[in-house]
Amino acid sequence: MATLTKTASQKKTPATPANLKQYIGGKWVEGAAERVVVSTNPADTREVLAKFKSADKAQALAAIEAAKKAFPGWRATTAPARGRILAKAAQICRERRDELATLMTREQGKILPEAKGEMDKGITLMEWFAGEGMRLGGVSMPSELSKNLLYTVRQPLGVVSVITPWNFPFAIPVWKLSPALVAGNAVVFKPASLVPAMAVKIVEIFAEAGLPPGVLNLILGAGSLIGDTLVEHPAIRAVSFTGSNSVGKRVHTICGTRGVKATCEMGGKNPGVVWEDADLSLALGGIMKGAFGSTGQRCTATSRLILHEKIADKFLKMVVDETKKIKVGNGLDPATGMGPAVDDGQLQTDLDYIEIAKKEGAKLVLGGKRLTDGELAHGYFVEPTIFDNVKPSSRLFKEEVFGPVLAVTRVKTFDEMIELANDCEFGLTCAFYGQDLTNVMNFVDRIEAGMVHVNSPTIGGEAQVPFGGVKGSGVGDREMSKEGLHFFTELKTVFLDYTGERRESNLY
Ligand code: NAD
Numbered sequence: 260m261a262t263l264t265k266t267a268s269q270k271k272t273p274a275t276p277a278n279l280k281q282y283i284g285g286k287w288v289e290g291a292a293e294r295v296v297v298s299t300n301p302a303d304t305r306e307v308l309a310k311f312k313s314a315d316k317a318q319a320l321a322a323i324e325a326a327k328k329a330f331p332g333w334r335a336t337t338a339p340a341r342g343r344i345l346a347k348a349a350q351i352c353r354e355r356r357d358e359l360a361t362l363m364t365r366e367q368g369k370i371l372p373e374a375k376g377e378m379d380k381g382i383t384l385m386e387w388f389a390g391e392g393m394r395l396g397g398v399s400m401p402s403e404l405s406k407n408l409l410y411t412v413r414q415p416l417g418v419v420s421v422i423t424p425w426n427f428p429f430a431i432p433v434w435k436l437s438p439a440l441v442a443g444n445a446v447v448f449k450p451a452s453l454v455p456a457m458a459v460k461i462v463e464i465f466a467e468a469g470l471p472p473g474v475l476n477l478i479l480g481a482g483s484l485i486g487d488t489l490v491e492h493p494a495i496r497a498v499s500f501t502g503s504n505s506v507g508k509r510v511h512t513i514c515g516t517r518g519v520k521a522t523c524e525m526g527g528k529n530p531g532v533v534w535e536d537a538d539l540s541l542a543l544g545g546i547m548k549g550a551f552g553s554t555g556q557r558c559t560a561t562s563r564l565i566l567h568e569k570i571a572d573k574f575l576k577m578v579v580d581e582t583k584k585i586k587v588g589n590g591l592d593p594a595t596g597m598g599p600a601v602d603d604g605q606l607q608t609d610l611d612y613i614e615i616a617k618k619e620g621a622k623l624v625l626g627g628k629r630l631t632d633g634e635l636a637h638g639y640f641v642e643p644t645i646f647d648n649v650k651p652s653s654r655l656f657k658e659e660v661f662g663p664v665l666a667v668t669r670v671k672t673f674d675e676m677i678e679l680a681n682d683c684e685f686g687l688t689c690a691f692y693g694q695d696l697t698n699v700m701n702f703v704d705r706i707e708a709g710m711v712h713v714n715s716p717t718i719g720g721e722a723q724v725p726f727g728g729v730k731g732s733g734v735g736d737r738e739m740s741k742e743g744l745h746f747f748t749e750l751k752t753v754f755l756d757y758t759g760e761r762r763e764s765n766l767y
Contacts, residue, residue: 274630279311279455281318281479282462284325285472291315292480294764296452300312301368301588301599302638308366309456313480316459317700319447319488322476326418326445327494329473334415334443339384341441344394349385349470352433356382358430359429359460366456367428368598368639369553370590380720381430384739387722388437391744395442397751408755413748416496416520416522420489422482422510424502426661428454431672434726434739435499440465440475442747444496449478449489451502453601482506490514497521497747499738501558504659504684504731511734522735522746524558526659527687533559534693535569538714542692543577545716546665549690550578551585551597551643552718555663556605558732559688559710559718563649564659565676571669575647578623578665582643587630589638594728594746599639600662606639609662614645616655619667621646651679659685673698677767681707687728690717709733 276297278748290312295493300306314322333341352359360374369377397411432450439446450458457582462477478485490498490513497520500510507523514521531549533542549561564576582706590598600606606629613627626644641662649656649666656666670676680689691702703711709728710720720726725737736746756762 273754276307277309277456279309279479281314281322282459282466282475282488283318283322284328284433284476285466288318290479291318292484294481294484296455296479298366298453298455300365300638301601302365302591303634304639305637306365311455311479311724313452314382314478314485315480316485316488319478319485320492322478323418323445323488323492323494324372325473326447330415330417330445332471333445333474336443336445338392338395338441340388340392341443344465344469345385345392345437345441346389348465348470349382349389349465351464352378352382352385355464359457362460363428363457366454367425368590368601369556369596371593373553373591374615377430379425381433384430384434384722385437388441388744391741392441394762395744395748402754404756406758407754408753408757410753410755412751412753413442413745416622416747416749417444418494418499419446419499419747420495421446421448422450422486422489422498422500422502423448424451425451425571426553426558428436429461431501432458434743435501436461436465436475438468438744439499439747443746445474447476447478447495449482449485451701452479452481452668455479487513491517496520499746500524507734508760520735520746522727522733522738524733524738525731526661526685527558527560527728527732528562528657528659528683528685529559529688529690529708530563530565530683531690531717532565532676532680532692533567533570533574533697534691534698535567536694537570537692538694539570539577541714542574543581545690545692545714546578547581549716549718550665551582551663554598554600556601556661557718559720560661561690561717562664562666563656563680563683564665565679566667566669567671567676568671575645575667576626579645582645585643587642588635589642597643597663600641601638601639603752605662606641609641609664610658612655612658612660612662612664616646616653616664616666617648619650619653619655621649621653621655624667626663651682657683673701677702677705681705684731685728686730687732688712688717690715694732709737722752
């Protein structure tokens with residue numbers, strides 16, 4: 260059984276919870292809807308962090324109008340100058356990294372080292388995209404005609420919407436906002452309502468770095484209330500969305516009907532495979548990080564563990580023993596290894612899937628319960644949970660839980676493993692632990708996933724390479740890297756004839 264943190268004695272309610280506002284056209288304004296959203300610490304709900312009044316539809320429209328107005332000036336600003344503002348924002352984030360990481364732990368629940376890691380990842384992405392301001396060019400090509408210059412330029416789209424989830428409150432917003440802005444677009448940014456305080460900080464920092472009013476607007480409020488406006492409005496030329504499969508598909512359908520770009524990064528049910536010749540202690544570290552890091556609330560979490568039958572008993576025992584060492588508690592406590600679920604809804608989802616798995620006949624090996632001992636009673640804590648003998652036809656094998664629930668299945672052959680790993684509507688990421696090069700290369704070749712990790716965990720990404728999934732995990736261009744930047748641009752091809760005289764040619 261996982262041990263509990265009983266010593267979390269963090270402060271309860273801060274003097275005054277922040278009163279968060281909308282940011283429209285460079286001004287902070289109170290939300291106009293009746294609905295008040297209260298943001299509490301998921302590790303201790305007595306701590307109220309912030310409150311805000313939701314934006315209404317009229318404010319979403321006003322944000323789009325403000326972005327439309329600001330767009331021509333921002334488009335006319337050179338790409339290197341735009342990149343310098345982004346670099347300045349990255350520098351401010353670097354200076355305030357620890358303070359922002361602490362806010363992240365209090366608002367979202369992930370443990371402080373993970374929050375610091377997320378800050379570092381996000382800042383690196385900002386820096387990388389800032390540099391792209393110097394490289395935002397097209398290409399030139401030799402023409403079939405003499406004295407004819409053929410080249411391409413990349414231009415901004417106009418006003419774009421950036422819609423983000425709650426699980427990476429800093430990194431996901433900045434990996435979308437950075438390319439959108441450096442490419443010259445004006446943005447309406449709508450974060451998840453569970454993490455509004457971090458979103459406000461991000462926008463404040465961009466303003467402090469010198470972003471002109473109206474170029475970045477913040478709309479706080481329920482997706483069900485204002486989401487459609489940010490996707491359907493004729494001025495919105497692209498939507499960059501990360502979140503659940505159901506909302507992502509809807510966003511993509513609307514954008515497709517409108518004929519505008521959408522990139523939708525969605526859920527995952529990522530397999531971690533440990534083969535008979537794997538270095539088991541290496542695999543152990545990766546599987547533990549993937550399954551229980553960030554309380555399993557990562558799109559890239561390892562949620563299915565597929566084991567070669569020859570090492571299955573031994574490796575599963577290693578995983579169980581290691582999981583028993585995880586201290587569950589408040590992420591600000593240095594002894595804590597796993598924080599809470601983000602809210603009561605996610606906690607209930609975790610517990611529901613545990614019950615479903617039991618009913619489906621999977622064998623509960625570890626965990627399975629909500630934790631309410633002592634201080635934990637004030638938060639949304641669940642035990643890290645492991646099920647063995649999970650049938651490939653079962654819901655636990657196929658559906659995203661988004662919590663610390665690991666589904667273990669055993670296989671005999673390589674083909675059987677590939678078939679099982681691919682037997683899922685998602686295809687974000689995966690991991691293969693093994694030494695035989697033929698197996699490794701066949702896995703890389705045949706697995707249906709946007710990202711493949713060999714002898715490393717399913718999690719993570721780097722600024723300079725594409726991030727994203729296939730099948731139900733992603734539709735539209737990849738994020739991060741040049742691909743992520745190019746999503747926010749239109750490509751224009753130029754035919755520049757400098758003969759200065761009438762040309763006879765049959766190329767037309
Ligand atoms: P969600 O779909 O509930 O919400 C995501 C965002 O969409 C929020 O800002 C929400 O307010 C907004 N939204 C809701 N309804 C909308 C509508 N009708 N129109 C427009 N916007 C709307 O997702 P979540 O619960 O915040 O995040 C968890 C999900 O995100 C998981 O499925 C996870 O796998 C996924 N995720 C994917 C990636 C990836 O890169 N593939 C990364 C992180 C999270």
